Amino acid sequence: MVEANRTVVIPLKIPEGSRSDFHQTILPYAYCQQEAVDHCWPDTPTRPDDLQTSKRDAESALYDRLREDTDELLNANLVQKAIKDATAAIGSCKTSWENGDRISKPDFYDRELPGYTMTYDKRAATYSRYEATFSTLTGTVTCRYELPAEIEGTPYGEYVLDRRWSFSTSKLVFDGEQFWLHAVMQRRFGDDPVYAPTSDDSGSDTHEDTHRVLGVDLNVDGATAVTSTGQFYGNADALNAYRTEQEQLRGELQQTGTRSAHLRFQQRRGVEWRYYDQYAHHVANSIKQEALRVRATHVAFEELTRIRKRISNLPKFQHWLFNKVQMYTAYKLERYGVTVETINPADTSRACSRTDCDCVDEDNRDGKHFECLACGYTVNADYNAAKNIGFRYLSDNLSNPAGRTRSSGQATSQLALVSGTLSPIGDFAEHEWVSTDKPHPQQASESSDSERSRVG
Ligand SMILES: [Zn+2]
Numbered sequence: 434m435v436e437a438n439r440t441v442v443i444p445l446k447i448p449e450g451s452r453s454d455f456h457q458t459i460l461p462y463a464y465c466q467q468e469a470v471d472h473c474w475p476d477t478p479t480r481p482d483d484l485q486t487s488k489r490d491a492e493s494a495l496y497d498r499l500r501e502d503t504d505e506l507l508n509a510n511l512v513q514k515a516i517k518d519a520t521a522a523i524g525s526c527k528t529s530w531e532n533g534d535r536i537s538k539p540d541f542y543d544r545e546l547p548g549y550t551m552t553y554d555k556r557a558a559t560y561s562r563y564e565a566t567f568s569t570l571t572g573t574v575t576c577r578y579e580l581p582a583e584i585e586g587t588p589y590g591e592y593v594l595d596r597r598w599s600f601s602t603s604k605l606v607f608d609g610e611q612f613w614l615h616a617v618m619q620r621r622f623g624d625d626p627v628y629a630p631t632s633d634d635s636g637s638d639t640h641e642d643t644h645r646v647l648g649v650d651l652n653v654d655g656a657t658a659v660t661s662t663g664q665f666y667g668n669a670d671a672l673n674a675y676r677t678e679q680e681q682l683r684g685e686l687q688q689t690g691t692r693s694a695h696l697r698f699q700q701r702r703g704v705e706w707r708y709y710d711q712y713a714h715h716v717a718n719s720i721k722q723e724a725l726r727v728r729a730t731h732v733a734f735e736e737l738t739r740i741r742k743r744i745s746n747l748p749k750f751q752h753w754l755f756n757k758v759q760m761y762t763a764y765k766l767e768r769y770g771v772t773v774e775t776i777n778p779a780d781t782s783r784a785c786s787r788t789d790c791d792c793v794d795e796d797n798r799d800g801k802h803f804e805c806l807a808c809g810y811t812v813n814a815d816y817n818a819a820k821n822i823g824f825r826y827l828s829d830n831l832s833n834p835a836g837r838t839r840s841s842g843q844a845t846s847q848l849a850l851v852s853g854t855l856s857p858i859g860d861f862a863e864h865e866w867v868s869t870d871k872p873h874p875q876q877a878s879e880s881s882d883s884e885r886s887r888v889g
Contacts (some may be wrong), residue, residue: 435621436576436600440635441588444579444580445565445605445612451576454569459549460517461503461570465738468502469495469519474538481531490519497703508568509710514552514602521860552602555764558820560600562593567605576612592618598766621768623836630774644830647729647849648823649720649762650781650815651755653748655801658716659815661823662727662849672712676750679705713754717761724762724771726851732771734759735778777827785810786795786820807842823848 472495473485477518492513522539530536559566566575592598601619628636648661657667685700686698724732763773784793785805792807803814
């Protein structure tokens with residue numbers, strides 16, 4: 434497999450008031466960089482080999498301490514990237530030294546330089562074609578790209594907009610005035626695709642004629658993730674119980690007030706957050722496996738800001754967890770060409786998900802039990818929601834075919850579903866792809882009319 438990389442420099446539009454989020458994040462980040470330099474650079478090196486350049490060694494020696502030193506506030510991946518920046522800088526010093534050049538110890542605190550650079554991999558940032566979201570000390574910041582008036586022929590048009598290229602670990606650069614994304618675009622040649630392109634047209638690797646969507650519903654109780662194929666992943670109830678227990682433990686330690694209690698408090702927090710992070714990875718991995726198994730081209734989630742409205746008082750922790758699950762799923766699936774999308778979740782939990790029924794009613798749902806008042810369809814409520822989420826994505830996508838090069842008449846849209854009856858503890862050996870016309874509002878109302886006359 435051959436890989437190609439291109440760096441595209443893109444000016445960023447920083448939202449009002451968010452510049453300081455980055456200026457604050459660089460402080461612990463530069464601290465980690467400099468600690469790593471100090472670790473790898475002995476007091477008086479006498480030969481190039483005295484310089485340590487192994488990222489792996491530096492990480493295993495420093496990672497835990499730096500996480501603690503930065504109070505776990507700095508994103509774990511940023512700590513790793515800061516260490517990597519340091520070993521990379523020392524690596525180039527070593528090469529210069531071997532070539533007989535004069536070198537000096539890297540100084541990431543150099544205040545003579547007005548700017549800074551932070552390395553963001555795809556677990557600390559989400560990159561899309563028009564904007565990027567970065568994790569900072571105070572939360573995430575989304576920055577739109579400042580695009581050239583004429584895109585054609587620019588590196589942006591050639592690499593960022595071309596779907597054969599995908600984002601790799603990139604750099605956020607502040608030059609003292611302006612923020613830039615040094616986007617590293619990567620293309621793999623000869624990669625064995627998981628699903629074959631649907632057309633035989635040579636020279637074209639678009640597979641956009643077929644949308645195969647896996648809908649995923651995220652929950653604060655029961656299973657954390659439920660798919661439109663009827664799979665249930667994670668145990669939110671057990672997770673919540675663990676959290677309550679940890680909160681009590683931490684509360685006791687905090688009340689003790691001694692220095693050693695404070696240290697144990699910090700350690701506990703580290704253990705705890707690693708546990709949540711692993712949990713998110715586990716759920717995301719399960720979704721990924723399912724998406725690949727059913728050959729999905731898209732995985733659809735609910736938009737998090739909207740979930741917040743749907744689940745009133747959605748705790749910050751759940752928001753954090755859902756965000757991680759979505760980010761990790763996107764990250765894990767990107768290399769397979771499967772994209773993760775989000776939809777407006779309005780009504781997805783109240784609407785009947787049968788394609789021949791368009792009943793939307795609050796009373797359809799009672800906790801985890803869904804029973805359609807119109808057609809009597811009875812099913813697990815989260816599974817019903819997951820199907821609606823998948824349908825919604827198809828609907829939004831079909832009614833808004835912008836950017837599609839072929840006529841949408843040829844497009845087929847499918848939602849991954851199980852056939853047969855569903856219960857949360859079954860084994861669903863038989864899966865099928867269901868094509869649906871539901872996305873078209875007119876057709877939906879036509880079928881509902883016939884449905885009503887049949888029911889009535
Ligand atoms: Zn119904």
